[in-house]
Amino acid sequence: MSRRCELTGKGPMVGNNSSHANNKTKRRYLPNLNDVTLQSETLNRGIKLRISAHALRSVDHRGGLDAFLAKAKDDELSPSALKVKKEIAKAQAASA
Template structure:
């Protein structure tokens, strides 16, 4: 599973870990991706989405139908 949110498009950020001696080593800040299953009434089936924490809150506000419509508008398969 790639570390990106299907709804918001959040991806890993990159930066440096800085030690006490101030040496820098590359690191990656991963998004908080959760796999959630939602009932899609219009199709009569469940859909499984990989969403960030912000994406889950967005689905709670706009509804699963609108969220799936946004994902499909971007060209992703659901």
């Protein structure tokens, strides 16, 4: 399972550990990923995603999963999130 957020595309970053003697060794900084089920008002069901804590705050700020996906760039989304985005857009077009 890749360590990448399905909504924002955040992934591992690299840096250095620095000892007291100032020796440097490579390390990885992993994103804070959580398995969550977000509710879609348009589809009337829950969608399971593995997203970062930052993305979860962004979803709440934008007013839910539907609003977040409407503004999200397609190249940042995972294939499963992109599929959900297209389902939501299709459902909204059918109801309008």
